[in-house]
Amino acid sequence: MPEGGRLAPGRAWGWNLWTRGAALVLALLYALAAGAPFFAPYSAESMDRERFYHPPQALHWRDAAGAFHLRPFVYAMRLADSSEWRYAADRAQPVPLEFWVRGERYAWLPGITSDRHLYGARDTRVYLLGADAFGRDLWSRLLHGARVSLGVGLAGLVISFSFGLALGGLAGYLGGWVDAAVMRLCELLLSLPGLYLVIALRTAFPPSMPSGRAYLMIVVILAVLGWAALARVIRGLVRAQRGLDYVLAAEALGADRARVLVRHILPNTLSFVMVAATVAIPGYILGEVFLSFLGVGVQEPAASWGNMLGQARSLRVLVSFPWLLAAPAGAIFTAVLAFNVLGDGLRDALDPRGRQGGKPR
Amino acid sequence: MRSFLIRRLLQTIPVLLGVSALTFLLMQLAPGDFVTLMGQNPGVNAATLEEMRHRFGLDQPWYWQYLLYLRNLMFHLDLGESLTRHQPVVVVLREALGNTLILASAAAVVTWGLAIPLGVWAAASRGGLTDRVVSLAAAFALAVPELLSGLFLLLLAAHTGWFPVGGMHSAGWDEMGALARAGDLARHLMLPAVVVGAVPLASRLRQMRASMLDVLGLEYVTAARARGVPEQRVLFRHALRNALNPMISMFGLTLGALVSGSFIAEVVFSWPGLGRVTVEALLAEDPYLVMGALLMSTVVLVAGNLTGDLLLRLADPRLRDA
Numbered sequence: 001m002p003e004g005g006r007l008a009p010g011r012a013w014g015w016n017l018w019t020r021g022a023a024l025v026l027a028l029l030y031a032l033a034a035g036a037p038f039f040a041p042y043s044a045e046s047m048d049r050e051r052f053y054h055p056p057q058a059l060h061w062r063d064a065a066g067a068f069h070l071r072p073f074v075y076a077m078r079l080a081d082s083s084e085w086r087y088a089a090d091r092a093q094p095v096p097l098e099f100w101v102r103g104e105r106y107a108w109l110p111g112i113t114s115d116r117h118l119y120g121a122r123d124t125r126v127y128l129l130g131a132d133a134f135g136r137d138l139w140s141r142l143l144h145g146a147r148v149s150l151g152v153g154l155a156g157l158v159i160s161f162s163f164g165l166a167l168g169g170l171a172g173y174l175g176g177w178v179d180a181a182v183m184r185l186c187e188l189l190l191s192l193p194g195l196y197l198v199i200a201l202r203t204a205f206p207p208s209m210p211s212g213r214a215y216l217m218i219v220v221i222l223a224v225l226g227w228a229a230l231a232r233v234i235r236g237l238v239r240a241q242r243g244l245d246y247v248l249a250a251e252a253l254g255a256d257r258a259r260v261l262v263r264h265i266l267p268n269t270l271s272f273v274m275v276a277a278t279v280a281i282p283g284y285i286l287g288e289v290f291l292s293f294l295g296v297g298v299q300e301p302a303a304s305w306g307n308m309l310g311q312a313r314s315l316r317v318l319v320s321f322p323w324l325l326a327a328p329a330g331a332i333f334t335a336v337l338a339f340n341v342l343g344d345g346l347r348d349a350l351d352p353r354g355r356q357g358g359k360p361r
Numbered sequence: 362m363r364s365f366l367i368r369r370l371l372q373t374i375p376v377l378l379g380v381s382a383l384t385f386l387l388m389q390l391a392p393g394d395f396v397t398l399m400g401q402n403p404g405v406n407a408a409t410l411e412e413m414r415h416r417f418g419l420d421q422p423w424y425w426q427y428l429l430y431l432r433n434l435m436f437h438l439d440l441g442e443s444l445t446r447h448q449p450v451v452v453v454l455r456e457a458l459g460n461t462l463i464l465a466s467a468a469a470v471v472t473w474g475l476a477i478p479l480g481v482w483a484a485a486s487r488g489g490l491t492d493r494v495v496s497l498a499a500a501f502a503l504a505v506p507e508l509l510s511g512l513f514l515l516l517l518a519a520h521t522g523w524f525p526v527g528g529m530h531s532a533g534w535d536e537m538g539a540l541a542r543a544g545d546l547a548r549h550l551m552l553p554a555v556v557v558g559a560v561p562l563a564s565r566l567r568q569m570r571a572s573m574l575d576v577l578g579l580e581y582v583t584a585a586r587a588r589g590v591p592e593q594r595v596l597f598r599h600a601l602r603n604a605l606n607p608m609i610s611m612f613g614l615t616l617g618a619l620v621s622g623s624f625i626a627e628v629v630f631s632w633p634g635l636g637r638v639t640v641e642a643l644l645a646e647d648p649y650l651v652m653g654a655l656l657m658s659t660v661v662l663v664a665g666n667l668t669g670d671l672l673l674r675l676a677d678p679r680l681r682d683a
Contacts, residue, residue, distance in 0.1 A: 187376065191376045191662065193624075194621065196621065196635075199643050200383075200652060203643060204387050293508060294640055295644070309512070315526055318512070325512055333506070
């Protein structure tokens with residue numbers, strides 16, 4: 001098979017620059033999400049009723065006189081047209097950024113609170129990525145939303161992979177009617193059109209619910225969808241291992257079947273599971289984005305990448321305030337692309353012959 | 362061939378039964394039955410309600426209800442009434458499905474019209490600049506979620522005014538002649554078709570490239586080249602025919618995938634298709650319409666896969682007689 005055609009054109013093995021870059025980006029994203037209250041200057045809900053649709057403020061190091069400042073600053077903006085929410089930068093009014101500033105108090109863990117933020121400004125608010133319809137800082141919402149959107153990926157993954165491993169493993173190892181039943185169920189789920197199924201499953205829950213419950217609901221819906229594909233492949237891998245010497249040896253030594261499956265066979269599928277997990281995460285992230293975008297997932301005022309994107313649905317908003325699209329779209333694209341590249345790289349690393357596989361569509 | 366067809370048709374039965382059971386189950390989970398919900402509308406009289414209650418066996422135990430549901434579905438194509446549109450679900454969905462099929466067909470034109478020539482081109486210049494650019498573009502297209510590409514194209518359309526910003530027809534559709542209508546429809550189709558077609562295009566392109574490279578490595582191609590057959594002729598007359606073979610089964614699969622893949626484009630571009638109707642039904646709390654859409658889209662997907670298998674059989678003599 002020819003190589004190339006992948007974004008990560010791995011040579012002998014895939015742990016190359018692209019893959020490492022992707023892993024680094026993801027580590028950074030998850031670190032930002034974990035430390036969201038610190039890295040964000042404001043909370044996700046904190047509004048500014050005088051600065052609706054405030055545009056992004058560029059960082060400057062060189063002032064109007066041409067002098068260089070080590071401390072970056074932004075120009076204050078004032079409302080130029082209050083009916084259209086147009087702003088103009090006030091060149092005479094530089095606002096230096098302050099670091100390690102005191103701001104809103106937040107809790108790292110229950111009981112451990114702090115009021116330090118990575119950056120901020122004295123007496124005014126800075127909007128590095130702009131503000132939304134309620135004057136909420138998009139950068140802050142993006143970071144707080146990352147906790148939801150990236151977290152859903154991991155939570156959905158854990159649940160559907162537990163199911164996939166358990167059911168796929170049992171089906172492959174036991175065979176017989178268990179195998180038949182599990183596989184028919186998988187085939188059914190896999191032959192349904194995904195998004196229609198998501199919406200159909202969504203009807204089983206109340207139309208709106210508090211964000212904690214909504215989070216759980218999204219995870220459940222995505223897990224119902226996600227386990228089948230994995231179970232089918234795990235079943236195939238387990239079946240292939242079933243007659244191998246080490247399995248027969250373990251059985252002959254009197255290990256019971258649960259032990260053989262969990263301790264001996266399933267660990268041998270681990271490398272595949274890792275790749276499958278990496279490849280699957282973007283699907284979960286996009287599932288949350290899709291539901292929240294439609295307004296039936298995580299609901300305002302809580303932030304998620306999906307409902308931030310949902311704010312950019314209206315054409316008027318999209319045209320007049322494009323940063324409402326740019327901020328969440330940039331975040332979603334970065335995360336999805338990084339997971340794709342990492343997945344490709346891991347696959348190459350595990351299977352150096354390289355397969356020319358696109359996404360099955 | 363006939364036994365294959367029969368076997369393949371029989372295989373679809375468990376899926377169809379499964380999806381009908383699933384929709385039935387979800388409808389049971391949804392709060393309230395629809396006759397009660399309809400009863401909240403003062404315009405509906407009690408006799409109609411009683412008639413419907415009987416038609417769907419709502420006074421019977423659940424397994425009887427399911428059998429009735431199946432019977433109504435199979436013999437009368439009866440999926441119940443839409444609560445918000447006051448029309449039978451089938452009527453609403455039939456029109457929506459038609460619109461979705463229009464979009465899916467346009468996307469299929471985008472997919473196949475570009476995937477095959479670009480795949481051949483990339484394979485022919487293997488390792489060269491064209492190959493790299495095309496392969497990188499395909500990798501990029503695979504990585505962009507449809508929701509983002511859709512919103513981005515919508516923004517582009519709104520800014521430039523080159524394309525309509527959603528919907529299916531312009532105002533004044535009724536007064537247009539046939540030609541103007543076709544042009545108008547094409548303009549509305551353009552962006553959603555690109556959004557729907559981009560991901561399948563990229564993955565078909567990769568397959569086409571790989572398939573073409575496989576064939577170009579075979580001895581008969583080397584033999585043709587050694588005999589001095591011009592390269593164009595080797596590519597298009599000798600290699601392409603065999604390289605297309607594995608793509609044929611993808612055709613049916615892609616058609617099904619395009620129908621379910623048009624969901625997001627329909628929502629973003631307000632295309633009045635099955636996906637948009639489903640979302641509207643969810644937001645308006647009209648569960649019967651949602652379930653009907655799930656059933657109908659599943660049938661289309663299954664039919665697409667079936668067509669794919671059949672086409673492959675017809676195209677490949679090794680399988681035809683098996």
